[in-house]
Amino acid sequence: MTANDEKLSRREQRREDRRDEIKAAGVHIFAKHGYHAAKVSQIVKEVGVAQGTFYLYFEGKEPLFGEILNDFLAMVVGTIADWEPSDLDTREALRGDLTRVGLMLTDVLTENPEHTQIFFREALTVSKEFKEMIREFYETLGAMLSSFNAILFDRGLIARRNNRVLAYMTIGMVERVIQEYVVHGVLDDIPAREVVENLVLLYLEGTAPPAE
Amino acid sequence: MTANDEKLSRREQRREDRRDEIKAAGVHIFAKHGYHAAKVSQIVKEVGVAQGTFYLYFEGKEPLFGEILNDFLAMVVGTIADWEPSDLDTREALRGDLTRVGLMLTDVLTENPEHTQIFFREALTVSKEFKEMIREFYETLGAMLSSFNAILFDRGLIARRNNRVLAYMTIGMVERVIQEYVVHGVLDDIPAREVVENLVLLYLEGTAPPAE
Amino acid sequence: MTANDEKLSRREQRREDRRDEIKAAGVHIFAKHGYHAAKVSQIVKEVGVAQGTFYLYFEGKEPLFGEILNDFLAMVVGTIADWEPSDLDTREALRGDLTRVGLMLTDVLTENPEHTQIFFREALTVSKEFKEMIREFYETLGAMLSSFNAILFDRGLIARRNNRVLAYMTIGMVERVIQEYVVHGVLDDIPAREVVENLVLLYLEGTAPPAE
Amino acid sequence: MTANDEKLSRREQRREDRRDEIKAAGVHIFAKHGYHAAKVSQIVKEVGVAQGTFYLYFEGKEPLFGEILNDFLAMVVGTIADWEPSDLDTREALRGDLTRVGLMLTDVLTENPEHTQIFFREALTVSKEFKEMIREFYETLGAMLSSFNAILFDRGLIARRNNRVLAYMTIGMVERVIQEYVVHGVLDDIPAREVVENLVLLYLEGTAPPAE
DNA sequence: GATGAATGAGTATTCATTCAT
DNA sequence: CATGAATGAATACTCATTCAT
Numbered sequence: 001m002t003a004n005d006e007k008l009s010r011r012e013q014r015r016e017d018r019r020d021e022i023k024a025a026g027v028h029i030f031a032k033h034g035y036h037a038a039k040v041s042q043i044v045k046e047v048g049v050a051q052g053t054f055y056l057y058f059e060g061k062e063p064l065f066g067e068i069l070n071d072f073l074a075m076v077v078g079t080i081a082d083w084e085p086s087d088l089d090t091r092e093a094l095r096g097d098l099t100r101v102g103l104m105l106t107d108v109l110t111e112n113p114e115h116t117q118i119f120f121r122e123a124l125t126v127s128k129e130f131k132e133m134i135r136e137f138y139e140t141l142g143a144m145l146s147s148f149n150a151i152l153f154d155r156g157l158i159a160r161r162n163n164r165v166l167a168y169m170t171i172g173m174v175e176r177v178i179q180e181y182v183v184h185g186v187l188d189d190i191p192a193r194e195v196v197e198n199l200v201l202l203y204l205e206g207t208a209p210p211a212e
Numbered sequence: 213m214t215a216n217d218e219k220l221s222r223r224e225q226r227r228e229d230r231r232d233e234i235k236a237a238g239v240h241i242f243a244k245h246g247y248h249a250a251k252v253s254q255i256v257k258e259v260g261v262a263q264g265t266f267y268l269y270f271e272g273k274e275p276l277f278g279e280i281l282n283d284f285l286a287m288v289v290g291t292i293a294d295w296e297p298s299d300l301d302t303r304e305a306l307r308g309d310l311t312r313v314g315l316m317l318t319d320v321l322t323e324n325p326e327h328t329q330i331f332f333r334e335a336l337t338v339s340k341e342f343k344e345m346i347r348e349f350y351e352t353l354g355a356m357l358s359s360f361n362a363i364l365f366d367r368g369l370i371a372r373r374n375n376r377v378l379a380y381m382t383i384g385m386v387e388r389v390i391q392e393y394v395v396h397g398v399l400d401d402i403p404a405r406e407v408v409e410n411l412v413l414l415y416l417e418g419t420a421p422p423a424e
Numbered sequence: 425m426t427a428n429d430e431k432l433s434r435r436e437q438r439r440e441d442r443r444d445e446i447k448a449a450g451v452h453i454f455a456k457h458g459y460h461a462a463k464v465s466q467i468v469k470e471v472g473v474a475q476g477t478f479y480l481y482f483e484g485k486e487p488l489f490g491e492i493l494n495d496f497l498a499m500v501v502g503t504i505a506d507w508e509p510s511d512l513d514t515r516e517a518l519r520g521d522l523t524r525v526g527l528m529l530t531d532v533l534t535e536n537p538e539h540t541q542i543f544f545r546e547a548l549t550v551s552k553e554f555k556e557m558i559r560e561f562y563e564t565l566g567a568m569l570s571s572f573n574a575i576l577f578d579r580g581l582i583a584r585r586n587n588r589v590l591a592y593m594t595i596g597m598v599e600r601v602i603q604e605y606v607v608h609g610v611l612d613d614i615p616a617r618e619v620v621e622n623l624v625l626l627y628l629e630g631t632a633p634p635a636e
Numbered sequence: 637m638t639a640n641d642e643k644l645s646r647r648e649q650r651r652e653d654r655r656d657e658i659k660a661a662g663v664h665i666f667a668k669h670g671y672h673a674a675k676v677s678q679i680v681k682e683v684g685v686a687q688g689t690f691y692l693y694f695e696g697k698e699p700l701f702g703e704i705l706n707d708f709l710a711m712v713v714g715t716i717a718d719w720e721p722s723d724l725d726t727r728e729a730l731r732g733d734l735t736r737v738g739l740m741l742t743d744v745l746t747e748n749p750e751h752t753q754i755f756f757r758e759a760l761t762v763s764k765e766f767k768e769m770i771r772e773f774y775e776t777l778g779a780m781l782s783s784f785n786a787i788l789f790d791r792g793l794i795a796r797r798n799n800r801v802l803a804y805m806t807i808g809m810v811e812r813v814i815q816e817y818v819v820h821g822v823l824d825d826i827p828a829r830e831v832v833e834n835l836v837l838l839y840l841e842g843t844a845p846p847a848e
Numbered sequence: 849g850a851t852g853a854a855t856g857a858g859t860a861t862t863c864a865t866t867c868a869t
Numbered sequence: 870c871a872t873g874a875a876t877g878a879a880t881a882c883t884c885a886t887t888c889a890t
Contacts, residue, residue: 015870034337036248040864050872052866061864124333125246139398159417164399165389165410172388173381180380186351187376198377205371206418227853252881262855267882439849458761460672464885474851476887485885548757549670563822583841589823589834592816593809600808601801610775611800622801629795630842651874676860686876691861 019057021047026064031114035122065126072115079108091157095200102196109182117183142167158207231269233259238276243326247277247334277338284327291320303369307412314408321394329395354379370419443481445471450488455538459546489550496539503532515581519628526620533606541607566591582631655693657683662700667750671701671758705759708751715744727793731836738832745818753819778803794843
């Protein structure tokens with residue numbers, strides 16, 4: 001690596017840092033005031049740079065929001081993708097896996113409450129484009145969980161249900177609990193593990209296959 | 213009733229009709245474009261009246277939104293309030309009751325998909341006031357369901373759970389399924405009864421008390 | 425007078441009464457809020473008639489203001505016109521005359537404080553037309569008083585002065601004292617006669633011809 | 637002073653210049669059309685900037701008016717404050733002082749006829765706030781002149797009068813003459829000195845103490 | 849005459865974005 | 870790279886006036 005490369009790289013690093021600062025301020029302001037009430041002037045003021053500087057790092061207010069939204073989705077998807085399923089040959093194994101992934105998800109969202117808030121509160125109202133992106137996210141998630149349920153049923157691990165309805169029920173119970181826990185603090189006197197276990201329990205008991 | 217009264221009453225009737233027309237247009241435009249992108253000019257254009265006429269019937273754009281929101285909440289609350297619980301002495305009775313109220317709710321929301329969409333998509337982003345109103349709605353609902361769960365547990369109808377978590381899980385599964393069913397039409401190839409029965413089933417099986 | 429005439433006349437009377445009611449309300453509202461902040465809706469509300477009724481009696485808001493303004497000017501001009509000057513052959517006679525007309529003016533304005541307030545506060549800002557009307561009023565008054573001063577000087581009753589400046593000084597001292605006395609109540613602990621005598625005294629002593 | 641400071645200061649200078657340009661245009665438009673008929677669009681058009689630019693320098697139309705009004709009052713008060721009274725031990729000294737301050741006032745107002753016009757014509761009709769500010773100005777002035785008269789009487793320089801009435805008479809004669817002279821040009825064929833001397837003469841002769 | 853619902857022209861203000869320095 | 874002054878499009882709301890009933 002030449003001195004030049006190093007310098008360039010240092011410059012790039014600074015550029016990245018500055019971008020991150022602005023994005024962090026964006027997260028903060030969007031969470032505090034909502035997308036529509038948030039002003040670019042508030043964001044730059046929080047960072048301590050001039051109005052024009054914002055546009056050196058982001059194309060505009062909406063693109064910034066888009067990145068923040070993508071960061072959130074990437075975090076969620078990444079967490080689920082990190083999940084290395086066990087053999088899933090018994091309901092006990094399933095319980096373990098679900099609890100584990102649930103706790104991982106709880107962790108990452110608890111660490112990013114503002115992202116979580118922005119996602120649930122604002123994402124649908126910014127633009128048609130984002131609305132459709134979110135819709136696609138939900139439908140993908142719904143389809144994945146439907147397939148997952150179908151597999152579990154095939155393996156005799158869960159009872160016969162309408163797997164699509166079951167998928168969306170699952171999504172719903174998880175997302176509402178997350179909102180109350182992470183964003184509104186309504187359930188935050190309860191240990192995360194207990195919350196997750198209640199979720200897993202309802203799912204598992206609610207789908208217990210009939211005893212032979 | 214004198215002729216004068218009649219005239220007055222006819223006038224009042226026309227006034228109500230006009231109000232309703234404008235409100236209906238508001239529902240339509242808000243659902244189509246979202247609160248922030250909706251323009252008063254679009255609403256009056258849809259009704260076919262002048263801009264000023266709008267302000268004869270509503271104080272402004274936000275107050276109109278507020279009424280629409282209240283109408284929705286009143287519909288939901290009214291539906292639940294209409295529920296005359298049976299004795300609730302057996303799980304079978306419970307299943308019947310839950311199915312019945314679930315179907316009633318499904319009915320009223322299916323008939324008002326735009327209100328439903330507005331509630332889930334926009335209500336939180338219009339103003340602090342509405343955000344707090346919605347929050348209160350959720351917390352009241354959460355508290356009611358928590359108590360309900362506690363009663364059911366006392367009667368031996370459901371197993372020991374964290375009743376608050378259970379309450380919010382229930383809210384979540386219902387609201388997500390409603391959104392998919394009513395607003396996005398993702399589940400609308402499935403009969404309403406089946407959807408509701410799946411919801412009730414998950415709740416009931418998921419909370420089945422241990423056999424003696 | 426036939427019965428028909430009488431009926432007509434009664435109808436005309438009613439019409440006049442209604443007009444006067446509206447005008448009185450106009451005076452009140454204009455004085456309270458000023459011309460620009462005054463709303464026709466406030467005026468009709470005070471009278472207890474419908475919005476449209478206003479336009480059966482007056483051409484509009486500005487014409488109503490015009491009438492009110494003219495009423496005020498007519499009162500002032502009428503008061504001065506009522507003055508039957510004495511011979512004005514001595515300064516004592518002059519003092520008597522000025523005191524008399526001053527008291528008459530004070531009387532009529534004190535009885536119509538809202539008109540007075542409207543004239544001094546609003547008249548110039550309503551329209552070009554009224555501004556010019558007021559200007560003409562002042563210039564006519566100035567010219568009259570200038571001539572009057574010239575006559576008094578010719579008769580040896582007052583000293584040599586710039587008669588036009590003297591005229592406007594006189595107008596100014598009178599109108600400012602009137603405003604404080606009638607509109608703002610700043611001097612209203614002082615008997616009207618004393619106020620007028622102070623005015624006359626300043627004018628007379630301030631223009632006393634040099635002793636021979 | 638570093639280059640940076642200089643740059644900053646130059647920027648600040650430009651900012652002030654721009655502000656002054658806009659304010660000057662405001663004075664012009666307000667004087668020409670009156671506050672209520674004046675449009676922000678006219679003001680920015682006169683300066684040759686965009687509509688939004690106006691709001692970089694002033695909070696709005698009314699705040700701009702407020703500054704203009706304050707500038708006027710500051711000029712008047714400043715002129716009077718600049719007056720360094722002589723010993724005021726003889727009526728001749730008093731005459732000199734009054735003439736001097738009168739000329740100074742005439743000067744400053746003649747140089748700012750639009751401000752003068754705005755003050756006398758519009759200031760009372762813009763808002764309650766300004767109305768009260770003006771009222772306070774008059775009452776302060778009235779109180780000051782009353783005290784001044786009391787002092788002069790104590791020193792035997794003027795006769796016994798109602799000092800408050802005398803104060804307001806003085807204010808009135810001065811302000812009316814100023815309006816005619818500065819705003820309407822009615823007296824502007826007369827040298828300023830002569831106008832002022834007539835004012836002083838009426839005051840002094842009108843309050844001459846009785847010869848012993 | 850009286851009503852009051854309907855009209856629609858008119859305007860101050862905001863704020864994301866640009867660009868000369 | 871950074872600045873921040875300038876831009877100007879975009880919109881909710883008011884209220885004097887009209888006119889069908």
